[in-house]
Amino acid sequence: MRVWFYGDDINTDMLFPGKYTYTCSKPEEIKPHLLEDLDPEFAKAVQPGDIIIAGRNFGCGSSREQPVVGLKAVGVAAVIAKSFARIFYRAGINQGLLLIEAPDAVEFYQPGMAVELDAAAGIIRIGEREFSFPKPPPEILGIVEAGGLLEFTRKRLRERAVKR
């Protein structure tokens, strides 16, 4: 597991350049361009289980969901940031990608420190310290547990159809 560490205001153009927005939608097309203008090494070296730690306002910019779809597809376990931009946070819920707002943990983290994540318990361990993060509200948890918004929607529509 590797930690990728970035700063504040990492925007959607850095995460997935706008020039590909209307030509790449599938995870396989997205993967090679992930973080292309921010950190060209990322797409080459990222492994399932890796974690991204970043500063404030991660994912600001476009409603482009490719960064979230791509990060999920390469198996990023979580993005831990001081804060997230709104549409990006929503996209994380919709794709079932774990986005954790933990400003104290990010503040504490120094490159090279060991990071462990226990998502079920809501705990991040960095070096010797533990940071807890709250579970999402039940309305949102349903979406994440169903495996994303589309699966959740299909489930609801089928339940409705049965009731009728």
Next chain:
Amino acid sequence: MGMTFAEKIFARKTGRQAVKAGEIVFCKPDRILMHDNAAAITDKVLKDLTEFGLADPEQVVIVLDHTVPAVDEKTATGHKRIREFVQKYGIKRFFDIGTGVCHQVMVEKRLVLPGMVVVGSDSHTCSYGAVNAFATGIDRTEAAALLLTGETWFKVPESIRIFLKGRLQELVTAKDLILTIIGKIGADGADYCSVEFWGDVGHLTLDDRFTIANMGVEMGAKNAVFPVDEITKGFLGAIGIERKEWQDVWADGDAVYRQELTFEMDKVVPVVATPHKVDNCKPAGELKDVEVQQCLIGTCTNGRASDFGLAAEIIGKRKVSPKTRLLLLPASKSELEKALDAGDIQTLVEAGGVLLPPGCGPCLGAHQGVLAPGERCISTANRNFRGRMGCRDAEIYLASPATVAASALTGRITDPREVM
């Protein structure tokens, strides 16, 4: 206790007496906007649409604007699939290439009214706060789910109240005002929040309000909104909307805000957002040593006839500097026609401007006006992120149409008051 605009609009939508910031509510948005990304959106649910049907064709609006005319075979195929979808599901509110940028089209085609809740798979959907709508961006997956269900969830946002005082000075525009506000609040200063504009908004035209609301997302806001006044009513009347068709919403005087701020419009000066963040704002006068190889007037932020009018007034009979190039990107066909009727496009083209078709053009870096490494562009668009205009090693500066026009004359960033 009183309610904010956001609380009131969601109380109405859910049929409740009151809702509070922080609550999660489910409701049916009045409109769902998609653009060229509709191909990818409908792809996600093609089978499901066959099984469950489309929730409400009346709710859906599609505008082709991002890569128009098609750039290559892939984008052409996307457009073709969208046209087929529109046919198959009887989407009446479809606007093909050349109509304009989706946000401008939504407002001018009478698709957004005061008091509506609108979502769109584009971050600048917040633009319709100009006409008192709660309008906000969503992603493609959410738009796909909405095609099936027609409804979605919202966390009722906390609110920020911004008082505007006085009026803007000559050659200082709404763009300078919103850049000043974003510079002060920061790119994340309004994260998750509803931003309400109060005070002397009567001095701001509908175009001004559109520019300001459009950039709400650049300070992280969920939506940015103006009250309905005589200016709004005048605009709605002019596009043929009758009074009984809408019911506006505004906050109570004793609502609770996360933050309250005041901006004195008389003190605003022409400002420029410098690379690579929208909140890196500096007075234009401090950047006069910065040479620019491209100047762009247009996009959904500042591509209206009034913007070309201001630029034409500044340029007059002069020519664009041979050291730079000027691109003109109208927000819509209708705004292009108005600017043609006024003679402003002719003035700008004679000065050396290059007219692009109404749409998003170079703003997203996919085509038409992409930058080369080492180049700098001064633009009236809404984002200056690294790589935004198609090249990682280029720089984008954001400014008002007046500042961009002045810069086109000199080939370097120029305060418009210096060339008049």
